[in-house]
Amino acid sequence: MTLSEENYLKAIFNLEEQTPKGVPTNAIAELMETKASSATDMVKRLAEKELLQYKPYQGTRLTKKGKNHAVKVIRKHRLWETFLVENLNFSWDEVHVVAEQLEHIQSEKLIHQLDKFLGYPKTDPHGDPIPDEDGNMETIEKKVLAELQQNDEGICVGVDDSSSAFLKYLDKLNISLGNKIKVIEKEAFDNSMVIQVDENTLSISSLASKNIYIRKTS
């Protein structure tokens, strides 16, 4: 399994959650920041290896084998992110790029021992669940902040967009995992929101509110 194949598998796995019928080639190409023709080539290679089912023009679906492998890569990614934040003084907006490399290191023992070293963490620095050795992961009960109504409140438990730009923006607003967030006002015109984060009151755009996950408490 090459590095590139693993990255495609992971991308397709993530796309399948929103598109369970069959992932379109263009969606893969877009997420991988490559051209559709390249995605077609790769999808054929992965089909050859029975990691996914592929019928021309019909999109693709991962096989059990493909899903298993994708989850293993995701497990490694999230364990490494956790290590970087917990032990090497990285901030949550810096870890993704490095974990993109580390997730491809091949060693069963390494990842088993890393998990143990970290104390078998359940979630990564972005609130995403870490699969265990058998590929099982907790489903984190969460809602997108944008869907909450006035006076709803909850705890920030994750982000949809793990890009450095967005995470740095959240840092600037002093929003991080575990914060109590309450919707003070929803603006119908542009879907922006006024929210209270712990003690602080501030306004955020519709786009930002769609990328924040909340576990409701009321």
Add this chain to the structure above:
Amino acid sequence: MTLSEENYLKAIFNLEEQTPKGVPTNAIAELMETKASSATDMVKRLAEKELLQYKPYQGTRLTKKGKNHAVKVIRKHRLWETFLVENLNFSWDEVHVVAEQLEHIQSEKLIHQLDKFLGYPKTDPHGDPIPDEDGNMETIEKKVLAELQQNDEGICVGVDDSSSAFLKYLDKLNISLGNKIKVIEKEAFDNSMVIQVDENTLSISSLASKNIYIRKTS
């Protein structure tokens, strides 16, 4: 700088210590476990990038730039080996293969923080010196065990062969870094030796004794 280029650079760097005139293509190919034609191709590419000097049939020598890069890869390799042994319960014969992968991860911050996390170690689990951020490393004063005379004694400070097979053999003999070793007898016929390791007396072959480094104390 690709993974393969880095591996070649490291190989050439190691060969240069024994062959300061110019490293033969065949020596590179042998160490890289590849064919001479592949080595020629790679050497040309590295010359193109000014990482080494190459004249057909004359062998190669790393440039300053090439040496700098090789030392950086070696620094990463040895820091990762140290991490695996110190924190992830790896034994010294298991770390090399994994470090071969980890040494190619690109992140200045990662390696700087890892060094700090480990407490700025000076040597790796095999006794090899770890270069600092500027590429400087301690020269460890050492002699090959095979060169010692009867009644000479010293401390085991390293191994020349870091293969799993050899290190496991040393484990079986209860020889590890820091052990006091004394030459009881040298057998002229086959150059084998009877040595005393701390309390234990045992016999080792010529080949084994050529792969153990000692810092003499008498």
Add this chain to the structure above:
DNA sequence: ACAAATTTTTAGTTTTGTCTAAAAATTATA
């Protein structure tokens, strides 16, 4: 239903890194 727009695939190149087989250069030997 048919033309237009969009999506997807195919065909042909490119780069990296490998290989085999053959040619050329160097070194060893008689």
Add this chain to the structure above:
DNA sequence: TATAATTTTTAGACAAAACTAAAAATTTGT
């Protein structure tokens, strides 16, 4: 110093992974 042995390079192929341009299939709009 010729000849033989060895080392090294060249030539030609191949696989992985990307690209551009063009063709084919599907979907959309009227």
